[in-house]
Amino acid sequence: MKLTTEQIECINQTLVKKGVKFDDLKMEVLDHIASQIEYEMATTQKTFPEAYNQVFERWNAEFEPTRAFFSLRIYYPKIARSKFGNQIKLEIFTTITIAAVLFFSFQLVSDSNTKLQFIFWIKKVFFYAYIGTILSMFIFKFFNAKSKVSSTYKHSFDARFPSIFIWLTLIFNDNIPQDTTNQNLFVLSMGCLFMYLLSTVYLGFKHYQFQKKFSIQ
Missing domain, CATH: 1.20.120 (Four Helix Bundle (Hemerythrin (Met), subunit A))
Structure with a gap:
């Protein structure tokens, strides 16, 4: 079941509130979350709010504020720090x-x-x-x-x-x-x-x- 434009924008705004403000990372995460919500709605017959809450519950750990590399004051969501970390490792x-x-x-x-x-x-x-x-x-x-x-x-x-x-x-x-x-x-x-x-x-x-x-x- 495809999500509506309004539902996708709802996910987008939630990601912004959770600190995911880099557009490349936000697009990547939004795509994953939207796909998981669509899957939950299609396979379990859940409504959008129910599937939305369930999927975001799984992702909560990734949105925990984590100190940025080489900084004592800047914090990112864990998922952003992971992406920076992968770049540094490479x-x-x-x-x-x-x-x-x-x-x-x-x-x-x-x-x-x-x-x-x-x-x-x-x-x-x-x-x-x-x-x-x-x-x-x-x-x-x-x-x-x-x-x-x-x-x-x-x-x-x-x-x-x-x-x-x-x-x-x-x-x-x-x-x-x-x-x-x-x-x-x-x-x-x-x-x-x-x-x-x-x-x-x-x-x-x-x-x-x-x-x-x-x-x-």
Whole structure:
């Protein structure tokens, strides 16, 4: 049994009251809850209010306020924190992979001069990646500012925007570590920073993609 527009809006308003205010997450949860209510109404002959109450009772634990990552004052529903957590886990896994590839590639180089050249090229690639990321961020900021659509992607992207400029000193620092320990640490840190740049552009693009989809709907 398909829900009416009014019934779907009732679910939507309930999600807002429960703190689910990111549009991408709200659409995802609303779809699941609406499907479960439709199933209950079709299989048990319950009315909409009865099925609505039963399904939301099952979801109550997901709406419990939970402290946001890296914050002492901001709280999200548990389901939102879980989505941010999944994104962080993916980034950590990818960071470890990129850093490990760079690190082990660096270990295959035995000659000290070649190692210095290896680091020099990493710094050069990182410089262009950084400039490309800055330009991309401003472009996404421009397009995303025109939309009132909220998403978990935009929230994470906006939180990272100021911190990207902290690395300006690293970008324009020409010093290259000379001892082996610091060279290894430098290569590992470059792997982490590469991932930070990639994921920041990814978040901006995902919000832009989502708002296009949202506006069509």
